[in-house]
Amino acid sequence: MKKKERYNIAVLGATGAVGRAMLHTLERRGFPIGDLRLLASPRSAGQTLEFGGRLYEVQAATEEAFAGVDIALFSAGASASLTYAPLAVRQGAVVVDNSSAYRLEPDVPLVVPEVNPDAAFSHKGIIANPNCSTIQLVVALKPLVEFGIEHVSVSTYQAVSGMGQKAIDALTAEVGGNAETTLFPTASQDTRYPMAYNVLPQCDVFLDNGYTKEEMKLLNESRKILGLPDLKVSPTAVRVPVIYGHSESVAVRFSKPVSAEEVRAKLTGAPGVVVVDDPQHARFPHPRMAEGTGDTFVGRIRQDLADEYTVLMFVVADNLLKGAAWNAVQIAELLVQGAEA
Ligand code: 25A
Ligand code: L14
Numbered sequence: 512m513k514k515k516e517r518y519n520i521a522v523l524g525a526t527g528a529v530g531r532a533m534l535h536t537l538e539r540r541g542f543p544i545g546d547l548r549l550l551a552s553p554r555s556a557g558q559t560l561e562f563g564g565r566l567y568e569v570q571a572a573t574e575e576a577f578a579g580v581d582i583a584l585f586s587a588g589a590s591a592s593l594t595y596a597p598l599a600v601r602q603g604a605v606v607v608d609n610s611s612a613y614r615l616e617p618d619v620p621l622v623v624p625e626v627n628p629d630a631a632f633s634h635k636g637i638i639a640n641p642n643c644s645t646i647q648l649v650v651a652l653k654p655l656v657e658f659g660i661e662h663v664s665v666s667t668y669q670a671v672s673g674m675g676q677k678a679i680d681a682l683t684a685e686v687g688g689n690a691e692t693t694l695f696p697t698a699s700q701d702t703r704y705p706m707a708y709n710v711l712p713q714c715d716v717f718l719d720n721g722y723t724k725e726e727m728k729l730l731n732e733s734r735k736i737l738g739l740p741d742l743k744v745s746p747t748a749v750r751v752p753v754i755y756g757h758s759e760s761v762a763v764r765f766s767k768p769v770s771a772e773e774v775r776a777k778l779t780g781a782p783g784v785v786v787v788d789d790p791q792h793a794r795f796p797h798p799r800m801a802e803g804t805g806d807t808f809v810g811r812i813r814q815d816l817a818d819e820y821t822v823l824m825f826v827v828a829d830n831l832l833k834g835a836a837w838n839a840v841q842i843a844e845l846l847v848q849g850a851e852a
Contacts, residue, residue, distance in 0.1 A: 512581065512605060514850040517545035520843075521580045521604065523572055523595060524587030525549035526558060528676045529609055532836035533584050534562055540840060543847065550576055551587065580604040582843050586835065600636030605846060607638050607839045611724075614639040614732055621735050624841040625782040626653045631845045638842055641736060642728040643673055643834025644714075644748065644757055649736045650807040650833070651826045652763065654781040655774060659766035661820075662743040665729060668751045668758040669714050670798060671706060673830050674698070679754055682706050686752075698723075706752050714748035723748055756798025757834060759826040768819040775812045783833070788812050796827035804829055805837040 520537065524530040530551070537544065549560055549569045556571040570576065572591070577583055577599035585592050586609040596606045596613065613619040620630035621639045626649050631638055641649075644667050652660060671678040674696075681695050685707040695706035698716045714725035726746040734742050751758075763774075779786045787796050788810040796808035807828045815821035828834055 512846050512850045514852045515543075515545075515581070517543045518581040518847065519546040519548070519579050520544050521548040521550055521577060521583040521599070523550045523583060523585045523591065524609075525560060525569055526551045526555040527586055528672050528679065529586035529831055529835045530584075531560070532831040533586065533839060534560065536832065536836045536840045538563055540844070542840065542843070545581075546579065548576065548580065552591075574598055575602075577602040577604050582607065582846060584839050584843065585609055586839075596637055605634065605636060605638065607640055607842050609640040609835050609839055611642065611728065612639075613637050614641060614728075615735065621732060622842050622845075623649055623736055623838060624845055625650050626736055627738070628845055631842055632849055640835065640839045640842065641732045642725070643828075643830040644669065644725065644759065645729055645732040645736070646834050646838055647757060647807045647826055647828035647830075648729065648759060648761065649733055650783045650828070651761070651778065651809050651824065652733070652737065654777045654784070655763060655765075656737060656739070658769050658773070658777070660739070660742065660763055661766050662745070662764040663733070664745040664762040664764075666747040666749060666760045667714070667725075667729075668749055668753070668760075669725075670753040670756050670830055671695075671750065672755050673714065673750075673757065673834075682752055682754065706750070709752065711750040712747065714750055722746070753798050755803075755829055755831060756801045756827060757830045758796070758798055760823070761826055762815060762821055762823050764818070764821045766820075769822060771812050771814045771822055774822045774824070778809050778812070783807050784809055786810065786812075796825055798827055798829075801827045801829045801833075803832070805833050807833055 550572040553571040559566045583604040589610040589612040592610040592612040694703035725748040729746040730744040795810040811825040
């Protein structure tokens, strides 16, 4: 990318839960924006959104919508990405794509700036933003790689905002007393369950191997980002009635005995990590603590009672920010820092 004073930015999916968080994040960071183009489906065209004290009209995405755009942030789902990313690249934009469409393509870097920032510069037009649960997991694992990680067992507690604005609306309606009429839609079409006062062991659709797609993302994306193709991961992804913030109970098995103190010391001050681990004073990470922040909070760090090779920890981040919008804007900031005169 060429160095400029200001960059023309497009946000595809601007009216969605992640798209709105992208706009807030660009605003908060004072990103050097020239033109700003807000794109969504034809349903949202004509709606206005505020940015930097000005109102912008949302336009329906079209084939020509990316002319003159330097960086396009995509969060409109995989099928919209498959349609529009090649068009945007052909028109000269670099696409930072939050959908799952391109993440495992060998030619597409999958980037978490605290973990593998250099990968961003090997792009051929598209850079993939990883899955939200994977991002916070690898931020917490990266500082521990030098101990020799062999096997990661992870159970997630995922917020409904991971399923977009519709899911937030469905849970708040249920909690508000309309539970009979607004049963929560799972990723499997036609199947609904109560989400309020409940826990559902399904995130994204089921595959033939008995795992969900979300669980397979935790395996495949972690391997790619950490550059550990043989990493063993045992994932279970669970939806909980939380609006913002994913939590993860993680057991990390190393190739040699490692103590909780060594893990705590390594994570303290690591990029993007905040250690909150003072059980005597009931200080530990939880989603309401992470909400609205870009950090990954780690606590409950302790040795596995049954295995001196394994350390347990609890990892929490805001899924719409570190898990999506903030990570995408961090990638855009890397592109700007690396732009050539
Ligand atoms: O298709 P997939 O891969 O299964 O993806 C499923 C959905 O998950 C969300 C995202 O939904 C995605 O569409 N998602 C994906 N990754 C996520 C992540 N990491 C994630 N959510 C959380 N974390 P979403 O509802 O958040 O946003 C969808 C956006 O994409 C636009 N869109 C959809 N299809 C499109 C398209 N744009 C272009 N072409 C297409 N074919 C979509 O626009 C939205 O911007 P829309 O017109 O469908 O807008 C939906 C209407 O919903 C209301 N609304 C949305 N957010 C809010 C809201 N109202 C109030 N407050 C809000 N925050 C508006 O009425 C809006 O008009
Ligand atoms: O792959 O259901 O980034 O919470 C992340 C959230 C897919 C859906 C992704 C969820 C999405 C998932």
